[in-house]
Amino acid sequence: MxxxxxxxxxxxxxxxxxxxxxxxxxxxxxxxxxxxxxxxxxxxxxxxxxxxxxxxxxxxxxxxxxxxxxxxxxxxxxxxxxxxxxxxxxxVPKDLVVAISKATSKTEQCWRTARAENDWRTIEPLLEEVVGLTIQRADALAQMSNVTPYDALLDEYEPGLKQSSIDPVFDDLASFLPAFVDDAIARSSEIAIPGPFPVAAQERLGRELMSAVGFDFERGRLDVSHHPFCGGIADDTRITTRYNEDDFLESMFAVLHETGHALYQQGLPDAWRGQPVGAAGGMALHESQSLLMEMQVCRGDDFLRFAAPIVSRALGGDSHGDLGADRLGADRLGAMARRVRRGFIRVDADEVTYPLHVILRYQLETALLSGDLQVGDIPTAWHDKMVDFLGLSTEGNFHDGCMQDVHWFAGLIGYFPTYTLGAVAAAQLFAAARAAIDGLGQRIGDGDFEPLVGWLRDNVHSEGRRFTTNELLERVTGRPLETKDFRAHLEARYLS
Amino acid sequence: MxxxxxxxxxxxxxxxxxxxxxxxxxxxxxxxxxxxxxxxxxxxxxxxxxxxxxxxxxxxxxxxxxxxxxxxxxxxxxxxxxxxxxxxxxxVPKDLVVAISKATSKTEQCWRTARAENDWRTIEPLLEEVVGLTIQRADALAQMSNVTPYDALLDEYEPGLKQSSIDPVFDDLASFLPAFVDDAIARSSEIAIPGPFPVAAQERLGRELMSAVGFDFERGRLDVSHHPFCGGIADDTRITTRYNEDDFLESMFAVLHETGHALYQQGLPDAWRGQPVGAAGGMALHESQSLLMEMQVCRGDDFLRFAAPIVSRALGGDSHGDLGADRLGADRLGAMARRVRRGFIRVDADEVTYPLHVILRYQLETALLSGDLQVGDIPTAWHDKMVDFLGLSTEGNFHDGCMQDVHWFAGLIGYFPTYTLGAVAAAQLFAAARAAIDGLGQRIGDGDFEPLVGWLRDNVHSEGRRFTTNELLERVTGRPLETKDFRAHLEARYLS
Structure with missing residues (x-):
């Protein structure tokens, strides 16, 4: 054969x-x-x-x-x-591959210092080269597969994804989120839990919660790195976090986020190990698994009811201020976990403002690809959209504006949309899971994650890369990707 | 070109x-x-x-x-x-490579449990298969390069090494060592330093000594594993150790031994990175570098004079028994570092008895290769030689006898001799270094390792694999490998 x-x-x-x-x-x-x-x-x-x-x-x-x-x-x-x-x-011709590899490597290295020095002028010509080469690559891919150049780039991160299916989703989000953010901030409480929280105790807490939700330490590890990520392979899944002794929730939610990715990876079909169809689906589907765990489950009251005593046991004991037993209680954790704030930085954003950061980047990078935006005009365009979406000026502030993310400098154009498509898919999948599993909220509150993780394994993880994300969503939820459940989730969590 | x-x-x-x-x-x-x-x-x-x-x-x-x-x-x-x-x-035909890979993998796995259960009967037929396949491989290699089958195996571990150049070295050692062991034991003192010694403190001590002798932590790491080893590559050299809270010297000398390997690896010629000639020489030369550091340098009085205050600072502080300030003094460390004892286990042996363990294995494996010894007769042959060499019976004790080492079960025949050739070469190289460097002992006692390590780098490390070990020894010491300096070293250290 x-x-x-x-x-x-x-x-x-x-x-x-x-x-x-x-x-x-x-x-x-x-x-x-x-x-x-x-x-x-x-x-x-x-x-x-x-x-x-x-x-x-x-x-x-x-x-x-x-x-x-x-x-x-x-x-x-x-x-x-x-x-x-x-x-x-x-x-893609080999000499173009080599040229891109050299240009992105040089530009990424330069970006590290240039960002720190808020120096757009130095990085601009390098980024111009990277964008130019990426357009060449997109054109080459597009010709081969008969799609638009931007769709060709999207396909690399999320098989089959097209601009035409992103637009309605992002248009809807962009239409209601700016006003929604105002409402959510008005109801958000500005509280804090005084530390410090020793790293060793935070690490034990992270491991305990990972095990509780189903991470298999026989086939994986937790370590420390500069940015949290989920790496390794299906049968050796390695997630990382970093620790801030003043705020244990940063690391706790980073660990739970990466655990969502890890459960997906550990649940891929054994029989197809190493084969393309046995790999995880696109980045949007991958992100849906991390955000389902972090946003849908772990920042919700059911989970925090379960987690609060574990957090207290790991981090309590000594007394800080006069909060007493409530210091690490579920209510307080919930208020902390669901704060909404306007900010410059995407990676620090909450789930309400986050899509606006992504839509901004999506609008700029599609314009870059089509030639409607030149690299030299990025800072102004960035500032304008930040004012529109979040009322924040980035004039002259490249560090917290258009230089904050490595993606474009590393040649990653077409990647950003998958973050928010993942958030939307997470809500849709979690709504389907709630409908399918009796008393899911109660089970989560009792620390019984098997029904949820088993459902995810059966319906998502074990399918590998057999289906596109939209095909999978149709099979599992009866509908392609749409914003309905995400919007309902935000309303229930932040406005009620 | x-x-x-x-x-x-x-x-x-x-x-x-x-x-x-x-x-x-x-x-x-x-x-x-x-x-x-x-x-x-x-x-x-x-x-x-x-x-x-x-x-x-x-x-x-x-x-x-x-x-x-x-x-x-x-x-x-x-x-x-x-x-x-x-x-x-x-x-070697590909099907033989595959057959050996399968047989050794199966046998090695079986060995783990069989050794623990002192079960020779189960492992015997598996070892027979491995030895049979290894003989086939040796024959194939021998035909190709016109040497004897055993020499063909030797060449894999130590390029150009021949049985005919091992025999005179081992014959000489076997002739004087059994009596020498008696004398050395009679002068050896049975002392101990009471612990416990916390792992974290031992680790800090190991790192401090590694740095002192010249390990480059910018291009290497120290970690923990089941058996200490030096792994990784020239520009990313990773050594490991394990910790025994009752005896810090185990780990300390393991770290210093592996640091000897590591300095060699880190000193290989940059310009030939990744090329065969830029790799380290044979296993005997590699072992000469670890044993030069551990045995010639670090178990000697000069080094221990330098190390004792560092050891005291790392591990002292609390009082154990009534040894007072001398508890971790240089004299006491020296007596501990130079104990001589008869034992069953090669990896636990001191430098005086170690060669006898190796010669035993060499005599048996050459006989296996030539057909003079059958696998079924290994236990008896092992016992007989242990009685001859060290006066110890291994009758019925496979665990501490012929099943103690994984080598043969993993198909590694021709490997053992390199340990002792390395010990002999270490003495010869260190004698040359002493002759070349004014006041070397004093420099080591002052913690100034640059003259020694620089000499090794210039004369050994930077040569990569350009020369065979014998060629290199002739260039550096004026003579091929011989036992003179090793014997003198043993006499000076253990009989004077």
Missing amino acids: TYARLHESARKLGELNNALAMLMWDEAVMMPAGSGNGRGETLATLAGMAHDLSSDPSIEDWIDASLNESLDAWQRANVDQIRRAYIAAKA | TYARLHESARKLGELNNALAMLMWDEAVMMPAGSGNGRGETLATLAGMAHDLSSDPSIEDWIDASLNESLDAWQRANVDQIRRAYIAAKA
Whole structure:
């Protein structure tokens, strides 16, 4: 069977990608500072080998031949994914790949210091080069797959995603959120829980909550890195966090967020380990799993009722101020977990303001791609939209404005929308889970996460990459992605 | 230039090997228990790709062509090393490689439980299979390179090493050591330093001593694993240790031993990173660097004079018994560091008895290879030699006898001799360093390791794999490997 050849070549590629995933985790978590250049060489060489494997010309023949063979639905979906990767690898000329790799690496490094120094002038020409090369890449991909250049970039992060299906979602959010933010802030309470909270105690707390919701420490780890992330592979899932001794909730919710990603990864179908169809779905679906856990579940009252005694046991004991037993009670945790505030920084934003940060970036990057916006005009456009959406001026403040995120400087255009699509999908999936599971809120309050995680595993995790996010949502919730449940969630949580 | 093609293919192979080295470190130090099967798949796939790269038939043509080009001495030595790897990779048929990989993996796993249960009967047939396959491999390699089968195995661990050059060294050691052990034990004092010594304090002590002797933490780490080892790569060198709260010297000397390996690795020639000629020399030379540091330097009085105040600062403070200020003094540390005792276990042996453990294994494994010893007769042969060499019976005690080491069960035949050749080479190199560096003992006592480490870097580390160990010894000490300095070292340390 020709299909077996495809399967074997995908298996090799999968193991190479597994190695890359572990090495990238190591780079972020373990690697000493002076070993970066060598690691860069190793990663680039392995990535080159992976590119060679996925663009091997034999693959095209094998795909054609195997489609005449009798394949089951999983095998057929696997061939589709192999074809997708093959087309993407073949579409972009190798010298363009190299040029992008060099330009983004240089620009990303420059961005680190330039951002710190609020220096737009230095980074501007570098970003211009990166955007120019990214447009070339988008054009090459678009020609190959008969879509628009921006859709071609979207597809890399979220298979099958199109601007035409983002627009109605983002238009709706943009229409009600600015006024909604005013209302939510008016009801939000400005409180604090005085620390300090020792790192070791925060770490024990994080581990206990991870275990409670279902993280499998036999096949995963928790460590520390500069930014929290979920890395590694399905059977060796490694999440990270960082600790702030003045505010334990930062790390606690970061851990729970990454645990949502991790449960997805740990729940991928074993039988398809290393095959493209066995990988996680797109970034929006991945983010829906982290946000379902963090936003839908863990920042809600049911979860905090369960968590409060665990938090008290881990972090209480000594007395700070005169809050007494209520200091770490569920009410106080809930008020902290659901504060709404306008701010400049996307990664610090709450779930109410967050979509506005994303929509701003989406509007600018689509305009960059279509040529309606030039790189030199980004700071002004950013400022204008921040004033519109959140009433904040970023004039002259590049550090907290258009230079705050690494994405564009690293060549990642088309990535931002997936954050908010994930938030919307999370609400839709959680609404379906509530409908499917009797007394889900009560179960969560009792610390019984098996019904929810089992439902997610059956309906989402175990499907791997068989379906696009919209197909999956239709199967599981009966509808493609829409804002209804997200809006209802925000109203119930922040206005009632 | 055709040489450039060889260089590029070696570079790719080198990066693949770098990735493997980091993943193997991770497996031993970080990987969660349940991720072993997946990691095994990843490692096997990458090792297979490395094998394919090093046996690529084009290499043979490129080697022939490049030898007609004008190459410098390093390039020529690099071609020699590429040829060596190519021949070894080509000599062994792929189905034999796979059969050995499966047999050793199965046998090694079985060994873990069988050793714990002192169960020779279960492991015997598995070991028979491993030895049989190893003999086939040795025969294949031997035919290809016109040497004896055992020499072909030796060459894998120590390029160019031959039984004929081991015999005179081991014969000499075997002739004087048994009586020497009696004398040394008679002068050895049985003392102890009461603990406990907290792990965190031991770790700080280890790091301080590593830094003092020259370990570069900007390009390396210290962690914990089941057995201490030095892993990683030249520009990311990772050593490990384990901690015993009752005896800090175990970990302290393990750390210093691995630091010797690490200094070698960190001192390899940058310009030849990833190329075969830029790798470390054979295992005997590698072990000479760890034993030079541990045995020649750190268990000596000069070093302990320097280390004692550091040890006191790290581990003193509280009072145990009535030893007072002398509890962690240099004299006491020296007496502890130089105890000589007969024992069953090689890895616990002191430097006086250690060679006898190795010679025993050497005599048995050469007999296994030549057919003079059958696997079924190993336990009796082991017992007989232990009685001869150390006066200890291992009758019925497989756990502390012929099942104590994983090597043979993992298919590693030809490896053991390098431990003792390394000890002998360490003495010879250290004698040369003493002759070359004015007042070396005083410098070490003052904590000034730069003269010694600089000398090692110039004379050994920076040479990479350009020379065989014997060639290097002749260049640096004027003589090939011989026991004179080792014997003098033992006499000075244990009989005077």
